[in-house]
Amino acid sequence: MADVLFDRSVYVGVMVLLAIGLYGMLAKRNLAKKLVGMVIFQTAIYLFFIQGAAQMGATVPVIEQDLGVDADTYVNPLPHLLILTALVVGVGVLGVALSFLLRIYRRHGTFDEDRIAADLAAEEIEGHTVDDHDADDHDDAEEARS
Amino acid sequence: MIWPLELVIFAIMIPTALLALWLRDLLGSVAVLAAYSLFVALLFAGMAAPDVALVEVVIGAGVTGLLLVGAILLTARGDDASEGGTSRWVPGVLVAGFLALMLFGSVDLPDYADPEAPGHQRISPDYIEGSLDDTETPNVVTSVLADYRSFDTLGETLVIITAGLACLVILLREAR
Amino acid sequence: MAHGGAPERELPAERGLLVGAFPSEVVRVIASLLAPFVMLFGLYVTAHGHYGPGGGFGGGVLIAVGPVMLKVAYPGAAVARRLPGGLVLAVALLGFGAFVLIGLAPMLFGGAFLDYAAVPIGELAASRLRYLGILAVELVIGIAVAGTILAIFDAVTEGGS
Known part of the structure; x- marks a missing residue:
C-alpha cells in the first residue's frame, strides 16, 4: 500500500504544481504575478519530463568504466537534454514577456489588468485609436513637433 | 532516487510556490521564486539529472530572478491589483477541473522510476x-x-x- | 487614473537599478571579486561537457552571468557601455553562423549535415573526430547562449529606461 502511494505521489506533486502555476496565470490581475505563475508552470513541466527519465537502480548518465555500458545501469538521457535546451528557451520566453511588460508599463503606468483595460477604453472614447502602430506614429509626430 | 527525500522536497516546494503567488511585494515574490527554483534543482539532482540541475540553478535561481528584479526595479514594486469579484472563483473552478483531469490522466502512466517503462526501451539504450x-x-x-x-x-x-x-x-x- | 494614454510617460529618474543605496559596498566588492571567477568557471563548464555535467548551455549562461553581475553592481559604468545589446547579439549570431558552418563542413567531403566524422583531419579515427566536433559545437553554443542572455538582460534593464 505504501509503495502504491509513493509510486504515484510524484505525479500528484507535479500536477499540483501545474495547477498552482495555471491558477497564477488565470486569477492574478497583476501582469508580473502572471509571469511568476508562468515560471512555476514551466518548472512543473520540466519536473514531469525529468521524473519520466528516472529508473530504479540506475545512476547518472555519465559512463563509468567500473559499471560497464549496460543501459540498465544509467537513467534515460533523452529527457535530460530536451529539458536542458527547454530551460534556456524558457529564459528567452521570460525575456520577451518582460519586454512586453515594460512597454505596457511605459504606456499605461500600471501592471493591473483592470486599469489597463479602463485606460484603453478611455482612449477609445477620446477618439484615439487603440491600434499600437497608429498610436506610435501619433507619438512620433508629437515628438517631432515639440 | 530516495523516496522520502523527494516527498519532503515536494512538501516544501508546494507552499513555496503558493507563497510566491500570494506575496504582495513583487521583489519578495521573486526572491521566493528563486528559492523555489533551487528546490526544483535539488529535485533534479535527486532524480539523477546533474546536467539539468546545474543549468536550473544558474537559470532558475540566478538569471530568471535577475531579469525579474531588473524589470521590477524599473517599474512598480507593489502588487496593488484588486482582488475579488468573479475573478476569484471562476479560475478556481477551472483550475480544479484541470487538476482533476490531469490526475485522471496520470492514472495510466507507468509507475515512477519503473525500469520497464516504455520510454526507456526504444532508442536511449542505443545512445548509452x-x-x-x-x-x-x-x-x-x-x-x-x-x-x-x-x-x-x-x-x-x-x-x-x-x-x-x-x-x-x-x-x-x-x-x- | 488620470493618465489619458497616448503620450508615453517619462519614468521617474530615481527608478531603475539605482534605487537608494541598493548596490551597497558589500555587493560591489563581492561582485567585482567574483565575476572573473564565475566567467572562468563558465569556460570550464563549457569545455568539460564531455566528462561531467555541463556543456554549452550551462557554461554559456555562466559566462553571461559575470558581466551581468558587474552591470547590476555598477549601473551605468563602463561595462554597460562596452557591451551594448546589439553588439552582444551580433556575437551570438556569429556563434550560430559558426554552428551552421561546422554542420556544413562534412558536406564538402561527402558526409551528411553535422556528421563530424566525415571531415578527414590527419589520421584521426572517426570517434576522435566526433569528440572534437562535439567540443567545437559546445564552444559555439556557449558563445551563442552567452551573447543572447546578455542581450536580453541589456534590453530589459537598459532599453526599458
Missing part, C-alpha cells in the same frame, strides 16, 4: 551503449545533445537568438 564507441564521450547527455541530435540543438540555438532579437526589437524600437 554506443556513446563511448561512437564519440569517446562518457557523458551521454553531451554526446546526444551535440552529436546524435545536434540538428535539434541547432534549431534551439536559433530559437533563443530569435528571442534575444525580439527583446531588442520590442524595447529599442521606440527608445531611439
Whole structure:
C-alpha cells in the first residue's frame, strides 16, 4: 500500500504544481504575478519530463568504466537534454514577456489588468485609436513637433 | 532516487510556490521564486539529472530572478491589483477541473522510476551503449545533445537568438 | 487614473537599478571579486561537457552571468557601455553562423549535415573526430547562449529606461 502511494505521489506533486502555476496565470490581475505563475508552470513541466527519465537502480548518465555500458545501469538521457535546451528557451520566453511588460508599463503606468483595460477604453472614447502602430506614429509626430 | 527525500522536497516546494503567488511585494515574490527554483534543482539532482540541475540553478535561481528584479526595479514594486469579484472563483473552478483531469490522466502512466517503462526501451539504450564507441564521450547527455541530435540543438540555438532579437526589437524600437 | 494614454510617460529618474543605496559596498566588492571567477568557471563548464555535467548551455549562461553581475553592481559604468545589446547579439549570431558552418563542413567531403566524422583531419579515427566536433559545437553554443542572455538582460534593464 505504501509503495502504491509513493509510486504515484510524484505525479500528484507535479500536477499540483501545474495547477498552482495555471491558477497564477488565470486569477492574478497583476501582469508580473502572471509571469511568476508562468515560471512555476514551466518548472512543473520540466519536473514531469525529468521524473519520466528516472529508473530504479540506475545512476547518472555519465559512463563509468567500473559499471560497464549496460543501459540498465544509467537513467534515460533523452529527457535530460530536451529539458536542458527547454530551460534556456524558457529564459528567452521570460525575456520577451518582460519586454512586453515594460512597454505596457511605459504606456499605461500600471501592471493591473483592470486599469489597463479602463485606460484603453478611455482612449477609445477620446477618439484615439487603440491600434499600437497608429498610436506610435501619433507619438512620433508629437515628438517631432515639440 | 530516495523516496522520502523527494516527498519532503515536494512538501516544501508546494507552499513555496503558493507563497510566491500570494506575496504582495513583487521583489519578495521573486526572491521566493528563486528559492523555489533551487528546490526544483535539488529535485533534479535527486532524480539523477546533474546536467539539468546545474543549468536550473544558474537559470532558475540566478538569471530568471535577475531579469525579474531588473524589470521590477524599473517599474512598480507593489502588487496593488484588486482582488475579488468573479475573478476569484471562476479560475478556481477551472483550475480544479484541470487538476482533476490531469490526475485522471496520470492514472495510466507507468509507475515512477519503473525500469520497464516504455520510454526507456526504444532508442536511449542505443545512445548509452554506443556513446563511448561512437564519440569517446562518457557523458551521454553531451554526446546526444551535440552529436546524435545536434540538428535539434541547432534549431534551439536559433530559437533563443530569435528571442534575444525580439527583446531588442520590442524595447529599442521606440527608445531611439 | 488620470493618465489619458497616448503620450508615453517619462519614468521617474530615481527608478531603475539605482534605487537608494541598493548596490551597497558589500555587493560591489563581492561582485567585482567574483565575476572573473564565475566567467572562468563558465569556460570550464563549457569545455568539460564531455566528462561531467555541463556543456554549452550551462557554461554559456555562466559566462553571461559575470558581466551581468558587474552591470547590476555598477549601473551605468563602463561595462554597460562596452557591451551594448546589439553588439552582444551580433556575437551570438556569429556563434550560430559558426554552428551552421561546422554542420556544413562534412558536406564538402561527402558526409551528411553535422556528421563530424566525415571531415578527414590527419589520421584521426572517426570517434576522435566526433569528440572534437562535439567540443567545437559546445564552444559555439556557449558563445551563442552567452551573447543572447546578455542581450536580453541589456534590453530589459537598459532599453526599458
